[in-house]
Amino acid sequence: MGVVSNKIERENLKRGDHIYSWRLAYAYSHHGIYVDEGNVIHFTGLDRIIGSSLPQHPLDNPCPICSDESRSDGVISSCIDCFLSGGDLYRYEYGVTRAFFIAKARGGTCTLASSESEIQVIHRAFYFLRKGFGVYGVMKNNCEDFALCCKTGLKVIPTVNGGGGGQSGQAATFKAAAAATFLAYISPLGYAATSLVATYGTYSVKRYINDIGVRRDVERVVLEE
Incomplete structure (x- = not known):
């Protein structure tokens, strides 16, 4: 794995790995935690509207391996x-x-935060399988937020007005891209080169400050049995 691609083969998977797969021609990715032989725990919800976690099997004919x-x-x-x-x-x-x-231009593929032990990651994944992970939200509480929480034990603290956003790299990328696009739009055409550098700089900084390994508005998740 490296800057270009995080693609791996199944035989290289390890328990507790945070894995993902791209959907809709790399427009979006779906994330989960690999827990054991061929099984993945993941968070689904509104993302199915945009094709992220659509099941391969119809409701009246569930998968013979994982009917869930x-x-x-x-x-x-x-x-x-x-x-x-x-x-x-x-x-x-x-x-x-x-x-x-910063070199990894596409968000939702890496983080500066460190992963905790395999045992802790697996324990959280099964805990959330039993207890749930709240209401799904594309920008604030999605499949990547779930996997990041399982791996790090951290979650963004919700604000009184419901703001704060999630910790996912994909959400940060969308926001950063919007800010960078706006900057490019308002920049004079005569400063195209400068605008390009400033636009990418804005995009990179926005992604960086929203990474769960950097931001301060996070707290450790307490698992209550």
């Missing part, structure tokens, strides 16, 4: 084939350097 895929909302356990839904397999990277993070 017939239940399309919340935290579920699926076989890896249903999780990938025909896509390629990628592994999320933890504890990357700032230079690596």
Whole structure:
């Protein structure tokens, strides 16, 4: 794995890995935690509207391996084939350097935060499978937020007015891209080169300050049995 791609083969998977697969021609990715032989725990919800976690099997004919895929909302356990839904397999990277993070232009693939132990990651994943992970939100509480929380034990503190956003790299990328696009739009055409540099700089800074390994508005998740 590296700056270009995090793609891996199934035989290289390890328990507790944060994995993902791209959907809709790389427009969006679906994330989960690999827990054991061929099984993935992941968070689904509104993302199915844009094709992120559509099950491969209809409700009246569930997967013979992981029938839970017939239940399309919340935290579920699926076989890896249903999780990938025909896509390629990628592994999320933890504890990357700032230079690596910025060089990795596409968000939702790595974080500066460190992963905790395999035992802790697996324990959280199964805990959320039993207890749930709240209400799904594309920008604030999505599948990547779930996987990041399982791996780090951290979650963004919600504000009184419901703001604060999630910790996912994808959400940060969308916001950063919007800010960078606006900057490019208002910049004079005569300063195209300068505008390009400033636009990418804005995009990179926005992604960086929203990474869960950097931001301060996070707290440790307490698992209450």
